[in-house]
Amino acid sequence: MSSEKVVTRFPPSPTGYLHIGGARTALFNWLFARRRGGVFILRIEDTDRERSSNEATEAIIESMKWLGLDWDQGPFFQSRRYPLYNEMIERLIVSGRAYYCDCSPEDLERRRKEAMARGLKPKYDGRCRERGLGPGPGTVVRLKSPLSGVTHFEDLIKGPIRVSNDELDDLVLRRSDGSPTYHMAVVADDVSLGITHVIRGDDHVNNTPRQIQIYEALGEKIPHYGHVPMILGPDKTRLSKRHGAMSVLAYRDMGYLPDALINALARLGWSYGDQEKFSREEMVEKFSLESVGRSAGVFNFEKLLDLNAWYMRESDVEALSEAVIPFLEKLGVERPDKSFLVKAVGTLKMRSKTLVDLAKDALFYFQDEISYESSARDKFLVSQVAVPMRELQKALSRIEGFDQLALEKAFEGFLAASGLTLKAIAQPLRVSLTGRTASPGLFEVMEVLGKEMVLKRIDKALAFIEGK
RNA sequence: GGUCCCAUCGUCUAGCGGUCUAGGAUAUCGGCCUCUCACGCCGGAGACACGGGUUCGAUUCCCGUUGGGACUACCA
Numbered sequence: 001m002s003s004e005k006v007v008t009r010f011p012p013s014p015t016g017y018l019h020i021g022g023a024r025t026a027l028f029n030w031l032f033a034r035r036r037g038g039v040f041i042l043r044i045e046d047t048d049r050e051r052s053s054n055e056a057t058e059a060i061i062e063s064m065k066w067l068g069l070d071w072d073q074g075p076f077f078q079s080r081r082y083p084l085y086n087e088m089i090e091r092l093i094v095s096g097r098a099y100y101c102d103c104s105p106e107d108l109e110r111r112r113k114e115a116m117a118r119g120l121k122p123k124y125d126g127r128c129r130e131r132g133l134g135p136g137p138g139t140v141v142r143l144k145s146p147l148s149g150v151t152h153f154e155d156l157i158k159g160p161i162r163v164s165n166d167e168l169d170d171l172v173l174r175r176s177d178g179s180p181t182y183h184m185a186v187v188a189d190d191v192s193l194g195i196t197h198v199i200r201g202d203d204h205v206n207n208t209p210r211q212i213q214i215y216e217a218l219g220e221k222i223p224h225y226g227h228v229p230m231i232l233g234p235d236k237t238r239l240s241k242r243h244g245a246m247s248v249l250a251y252r253d254m255g256y257l258p259d260a261l262i263n264a265l266a267r268l269g270w271s272y273g274d275q276e277k278f279s280r281e282e283m284v285e286k287f288s289l290e291s292v293g294r295s296a297g298v299f300n301f302e303k304l305l306d307l308n309a310w311y312m313r314e315s316d317v318e319a320l321s322e323a324v325i326p327f328l329e330k331l332g333v334e335r336p337d338k339s340f341l342v343k344a345v346g347t348l349k350m351r352s353k354t355l356v357d358l359a360k361d362a363l364f365y366f367q368d369e370i371s372y373e374s375s376a377r378d379k380f381l382v383s384q385v386a387v388p389m390r391e392l393q394k395a396l397s398r399i400e401g402f403d404q405l406a407l408e409k410a411f412e413g414f415l416a417a418s419g420l421t422l423k424a425i426a427q428p429l430r431v432s433l434t435g436r437t438a439s440p441g442l443f444e445v446m447e448v449l450g451k452e453m454v455l456k457r458i459d460k461a462l463a464f465i466e467g468k
Numbered sequence: 469g470g471u472c473c474c475a476u477c478g479u480c481u482a483g484c485g486g487u488c489u490a491g492g493a494u495a496u497c498g499g500c501c502u503c504u505c506a507c508g509c510c511g512g513a514g515a516c517a518c519g520g521g522u523u524c525g526a527u528u529c530c531c532g533u534u535g536g537g538a539c540u541a542c543c544a
Contacts, residue, residue, distance in 0.1 A: 013544050048543060105542065112541095121470065122540070140542055158473070167471055167540090175542040182544045206472055206539035229474075229537090236536070264480090267493090271481055274492040293481080296537060300479050303494045313507075351506040361505095411503095426503030438505035 006038025007196045010064075010071070011186070013045040014056035017247035018063040020299060021201065021231040021239055024265040028228055029199045030069045031266070031287040041193055042074040047185050049079065063248040067258050068280070076193070078185050085180035088188045088218060089141055089173055097217035098173055101128035102139045123169035141174040143214060151209040156197075156226035156289040163209045171210055183207065187214040190223060199226040199289070202296070226289045229269055229296040236298060255327060255355030257315070260308035268297050277310065309353040320358075321345045327359035333366045340365070343448045347440035361439075365448060370435040370457065372464075377431065385428040386465045388420055392429065393458045402451040404443040411443075432461035 010026040012018060018026075033040035042064065046052040061075065092098035103111075112122040129144060145168055152162035173184040180188070190198065205227045215222045233239045239246065251261050263278055271293070272278070272286045312320060321342045328336055344365040345358065352358035364370050372381065395414040399406050415422060430439055433454060439445055446454050 011544090015544075045544060051543075101542095108542085116469075119469080155473095161472070163472070169540095172542050177542080179542085181542070186544090201538090202473070203538050204544095207544095209472095227473085232537080234479085238537075268480065274482060276480090276493050295474050297481085298479060300494065303480065306494060309506090348506095353506090422503050424503095430504060436504090440505085442503055 004196055006033055006036040007041065007194050008033045008038065008199055009041040009043050009074075009190070009193065009195050010069075011043040011045045011189075012060050013048065013051075014053060014060060015048065015051040016056055017249060018060045019239065019246040020248060020251075020261075020265060023063065023067060023069075023248050023261075024231065024268060025199065025201055025228060026064065026069050027067070027262060027265055028226075028270070028287075028289075028292070029197075030071075031283055032197060032199060032226075032289065033072075034284045035287050038196075039072045040070075041076070041195070042071040043076040043189060043193070044074075044078065045182070045185065046077055046079045047179055047182065049179075052079075059247075059249060066252055067248065067262060073193070076189070078180075078189065081185075081189065082178075082180065084192055085174070085185055085188045086178075088191075089180070089184065092143070092173070092217055093141065095217075096144070098141050098143050099129060099131075100133035100135060100139045101142045101170075101172075102133060102136065103127060104138065121167070123167075124171075126170055129170065138176050140172045140176050142170040143173055143217060145170050145210075145213050145217075151212050153208060153212060153222070153225055155205075156199075156224055157229075157292050158205070158227055158294055161205065161208070163206075165213075168210055168213065173214070183211055183214060187211050187218070187220075191215070191218065191220045195223050197224045197226065199228065202227050202229045226292070228292055229294060231268060232296050232298045234298055239299070255357065255359075256304065256308050257311045257323070257355070260304065260311040263311070264300070264304040264307050268299060269293050277307070305353055312349050312352060312355075312358070315349065317342055317346050317349060320349055324355050324358050324362070327355045328362065328366070331359055331363055333359075333363070336366060340448070347444040347448060351440065364434040364436070364439070369460075370433075372431060372435045373437070376435065376437045377464075380428040380431045380437070381461055381465050382428075383465060385425070386462060388418060388425055389428060389432070389458060389462060389465075391418060392425060393455060393462075396446075396451070396458075397455055399451065402447060402454075404447050407443045407446055428461075429458075433457050 008029040010022075010029050012022055012026075030040050032038070042061075044057055044060070046057070057075075064071070089098060093100075108124070111125060115125070116122045124142070128142070133139065146165045149165045150162050151165055151168070152160060155161050171183055172181050174180055189195075208225055208227075212222055231239050248261070252258070259280070262280070262283075266278060266283055266287075267276065269292050270287065271291055278286070315323075321338070324345060325336065325341075344362050348358055348361050352361050392414055395410055396407075399410050411422065414420075415425075426442060427437060430442060430445075431437065433439075433442070433445055433449065449457070
């Protein structure tokens with residue numbers, strides 16, 4: 001491709017949170033711009049004042065930041081750029097490529113129905129095209145679009161797409177209240193921001209010829225287009241609130257790492273041979289629109305979970321510890337000691353799949369009084385284990401350095417002397433120390449907990465057994 | 469209804485005419501490892517929607533059928 005400077009943009013409308021479909025579109029734009037050493041712009045499409053909100057805008061920005069999709073320019077707000085749109089619309093009127101129309105919405109609706117009843121296309125009939133109307137109340141401005149010919153473009157993902165012009169009607173550019181319509185605003189902004197590549201959802205394929213007509217009327221250079229397929233819900237219908245867990249921020253709150261979500265999103269639609277895991281740098285290096293698939297896909301939650309677990313395992317333990325703090329706090333653990341937390345997380349990062357799980361799994365480290373899972377308690381804290389546990393406790397109390405190595409040695413001695421197997425004592429001890437039947441290795445747990453806490457918990461378990 | 473887009477294991481995908489008795493990942497089922505749970509390792513089951521062409525040869529190219537999806541507003 002040419003050496004032109006690449007400029008892409010992500011233009012969400014702030015009518016709700018940023019969902020994973022939008023996030024993927026943003027990601028692809030970001031990836032493409034970064035790959036080509038170009039510019040990535042964030043633009044907020046808030047021309048629909050009714051449905052737009054500041055909360056949504058903030059949520060979108062927060063989501064972008066959390067995902068690490070940094071933008072070079074913006075955010076631009078369409079609501080503050082009306083003069084630009086009006087200027088462009090004036091240009092079109094002056095050059096005769098747009099005209100005023102005073103057909104009322106009700107009238108239009110009636111004519112549409114009539115047309116449909118007669119088996120015709122429900123498009124604008126061009127009534128005001130040649131009336132030479134001027135501005136006035138209740139008037140809109142429409143594009144004078146070509147009556148014949150075809151509009152075509154080369155989609156970077158889907159290949160050549162052509163639409164007969166008689167499928168397209170004279171779309172409204174400016175509403176009667178003076179505001180620009182979506183199509184007008186998009187084109188005007190893309191022109192003025194110098195957008196070279198429009199990478200957006202599949203649902204815009206049909207809009208593209210319309211927008212190209214506006215470019216042509218304006219005499220502006222048409223950008224390259226790439227339409228990425230939709231993301232579907234598990235039932236293969238378009239992703240919506242119905243499918244739950246839509247918002248990017250919801251994934252953050254469910255304890256997913258941004259890198260894992262990004263990786264999962266990238267691999268939904270894009271591929272690089274058989275490779276599944278990509279660092280950001282690798283993604284940027286290897287991304288191309290040619291290797292984005294053309295068919296819609298279902299978001300695979302199980303795969304995200306697996307990826308997240310992998311990213312957690314690969315994480316630096318310090319960073320992971322930092323990340324889990326808010327989740328621990330939610331569970332009532334306040335200001336955990338940093339070095340203790342790091343040690344605790346070190347024993348768990350191989351086994352927890354999300355930060356939420358990690359926090360839950362780590363809870364026993366931080367509780368003064370652990371509670372026993374009822375089934376674990378009933379099965380393992382039974383009278384038969386009281387004697388060996390007491391002996392074990394004695395052996396443990398004699399250990400000098402309470403680290404894994406010393407603990408293992410002490411256990412060897414204890415098991416040899418008592419004739420017990422580790423298997424026989426492991427689960428009762430585990431329940432005593434953690435309250436559960438599943439936990440990190442006993443020696444790891446004990447080292448982190450420390451001698452005092454270990455002896456104390458065994459005391460408590462013995463008291464429980466004997467008190468039964 | 470019209471227009472446009474799409475179609476490989478349950479899911480995400482590799483495949484860009486012969487290398488395909490179709491590869492990987494995830495999920496699932498066995499087994500190993502083992503103090504539990506994970507991790508890891510080994511193995512199993514599991515897909516080219518259908519029908520026509522083109523070709524010496526189609527998962528791969530073309531057409532049709534079917535099935536999905538999108539758009540068809542003074543929403544974006």
